[in-house]
Amino acid sequence: MRLIAEPVAIRSTFTGDLKAVAARLNAEKAEQAVVITVDHASAETLAALGESLEAAARFITDTTSKDHQLTVERMVSLLVPQAPVGPVILVEAQMLAEAKKAVLESGDWLSERDIALLAESNCSASSRLNEWKRERRIFSIHHNGSAYYPIYALNKDDGYQPLSAMAEVLKVFDGEKDDWGLAYWFISMNSYLGGERPQDLLIAVPARVVAAAEYEVAGVTHG
Numbered sequence: 001m002r003l004i005a006e007p008v009a010i011r012s013t014f015t016g017d018l019k020a021v022a023a024r025l026n027a028e029k030a031e032q033a034v035v036i037t038v039d040h041a042s043a044e045t046l047a048a049l050g051e052s053l054e055a056a057a058r059f060i061t062d063t064t065s066k067d068h069q070l071t072v073e074r075m076v077s078l079l080v081p082q083a084p085v086g087p088v089i090l091v092e093a094q095m096l097a098e099a100k101k102a103v104l105e106s107g108d109w110l111s112e113r114d115i116a117l118l119a120e121s122n123c124s125a126s127s128r129l130n131e132w133k134r135e136r137r138i139f140s141i142h143h144n145g146s147a148y149y150p151i152y153a154l155n156k157d158d159g160y161q162p163l164s165a166m167a168e169v170l171k172v173f174d175g176e177k178d179d180w181g182l183a184y185w186f187i188s189m190n191s192y193l194g195g196e197r198p199q200d201l202l203i204a205v206p207a208r209v210v211a212a213a214e215y216e217v218a219g220v221t222h223g
Helices: 016-028 043-079 087-104 112-119 125-134 164-172 181-186 204-221
Strands: 141-143 146-150
Touching: 087 141, 087 181, 112 125, 141 181, 164 204
Parallel strands: none
Antiparallel strands: 141 146
């Protein structure tokens, strides 16, 4: 049995011989009809059958309409916030959007194809990057369905392999920051580093960057 997928308005029900029903149908303004033909039934039986079928049809269409409306209401309740968004949440959302914009516009992020071109490698960049991520030697951020990797995590003098200090920092922040959180930390000025950004010191003084990460985690843990 096929299900009714849309609301249907039932206008009227006709019973009788075919000529009489045809005449009444011609006078109707409805564009469509459902017709059931029977053999050798009395007028009383036809009338009773017509009433029963109309009642069943109205029940089915009314139920379908109510179910449809209930489904719509449930979907709406899932899509809208449980309460009006307050100014604090709006400010937080704006700050987060600005932080992401700063990261994306920094020019410090490479796609898989970019890394493959820089490394001039015949190996699959995707499989190699996935291996580095599994080993926690690098991280990536995702934007519009694509993954991007920090150029400051790679050593151009070593075939664009990940810097060893990056793995140490990721180990320190394991379970503390997600990928976007790591991106914010590396791009932000750090008081422990004298106002310098961690990403700018990762090659020159990697031990200090690792220490800055440890200092932040210790502050969060004991703060």
